[in-house]
Amino acid sequence: MTQAAEATIDLSALRHNLQVVKKHAPQAKIMAVIKANAYGHGMMSVAKALEQADAFAVAHIEEAIQLREKHKQKPIVLLHGFANESELKRASALSLQCVIHDERQLSLLQAFSQKINLWLKLDTGMNRLGFSPNTIMQAYGLLKEDHKVLGLFSHFANADQVDAKSNQQQLKLFHDTSLGPGLWRSMANSAAILTQAHSHYDWVRPGIMLYGASPFSDKSAQSLGLKPVMSLSSQVIAVKDLAKGQAVGYGSRWKAKENTRIAVIGLGYGDGYPRHAADGTPVVINGESFTLAGRVSMDMICVEIGSNASVNVGDSAILWGQGGPAINTVAQFAETIPYELSCRLTSRVVFKEVDNG
Numbered sequence: 001m002t003q004a005a006e007a008t009i010d011l012s013a014l015r016h017n018l019q020v021v022k023k024h025a026p027q028a029k030i031m032a033v034i035k036a037n038a039y040g041h042g043m044m045s046v047a048k049a050l051e052q053a054d055a056f057a058v059a060h061i062e063e064a065i066q067l068r069e070k071h072k073q074k075p076i077v078l079l080h081g082f083a084n085e086s087e088l089k090r091a092s093a094l095s096l097q098c099v100i101h102d103e104r105q106l107s108l109l110q111a112f113s114q115k116i117n118l119w120l121k122l123d124t125g126m127n128r129l130g131f132s133p134n135t136i137m138q139a140y141g142l143l144k145e146d147h148k149v150l151g152l153f154s155h156f157a158n159a160d161q162v163d164a165k166s167n168q169q170q171l172k173l174f175h176d177t178s179l180g181p182g183l184w185r186s187m188a189n190s191a192a193i194l195t196q197a198h199s200h201y202d203w204v205r206p207g208i209m210l211y212g213a214s215p216f217s218d219k220s221a222q223s224l225g226l227k228p229v230m231s232l233s234s235q236v237i238a239v240k241d242l243a244k245g246q247a248v249g250y251g252s253r254w255k256a257k258e259n260t261r262i263a264v265i266g267l268g269y270g271d272g273y274p275r276h277a278a279d280g281t282p283v284v285i286n287g288e289s290f291t292l293a294g295r296v297s298m299d300m301i302c303v304e305i306g307s308n309a310s311v312n313v314g315d316s317a318i319l320w321g322q323g324g325p326a327i328n329t330v331a332q333f334a335e336t337i338p339y340e341l342s343c344r345l346t347s348r349v350v351f352k353e354v355d356n357g
């Protein structure tokens, strides 16, 4: 039987990357963003490895419920807050910190008798979620007697574009809005942790950098001192000779420029490898880098290995991660971002954990 594709999760790399966050933001507390199954890495394993983080942040109440079972004391932040009264009750029972962003949540809280820990989200220019600068003081006034307002929260729209004007505009708006003394502030995601020290405030919120990928398209994770947490691999299932001019795969997109060989690897978009990966996307086999040849199929990809490489059926091919190409590189070849690649591995991939000390 064909061996399934494997995602190896390196827990020591997670801890290393957490230290990189600490080095950049030594004064701030760290809210590790582990939503969407920890960006596809496995939320419970990641949370265990990141026990040293000061809090966990997730998007959905179901994620928080699962986390709370194992992490009884840890502050857990619900980034979208609650959608209705039943979620609010559950958030209260689990002592979650809720980030609230709209009038509906405000009304539910006003009618709720238990004290809830809250962050108020300020819309500083993302124009997605959050109270406007004009309405946030009023919201605070309505909540501060009956609930515990922990602080002010906002999110950058363009932190990955270091010189974007909007970063300074958002930061200024955030800075100029004060709910009062003694309340926390939180604004910085990975890109801002790495490049906007003024945005660190009391709590930073790293996501992608914890997983060892770069938030930037023009700076590698390695140059930022990050170690890849996920390594995706599969096996060579066939090696085939090709004559000059012969085409490979659906649509015959790629044609051999000379007599050559291809290796067929047992993984495809059915495993979450991006179907849009272009010819030339790197794949490493036995320490040597080869390139994708032809369209990604559901269960297979092909790479050109030339006439001389020593590649055999059963050899391991690394699609991204340790010993292979950086996930950022593969993302660029597929015109996407590393966040999407790690999030969208399918249930067919077998997950393994390693801990290198």
Ligand SMILES: Cc1ncc(COP(=O)(O)O)c(C=O)c1O
Residues within 6 Å of the ligand: 033, 079, 155, 188, 189, 190, 191, 205, 206, 207, 208, 209, 215
């Ligand atoms: C509100 C909020 N804060 C922080 C993050 C972490 O962002 P990044 O993964 O770019 O560090 C996210 C992720 O989308 C987010 O939604």
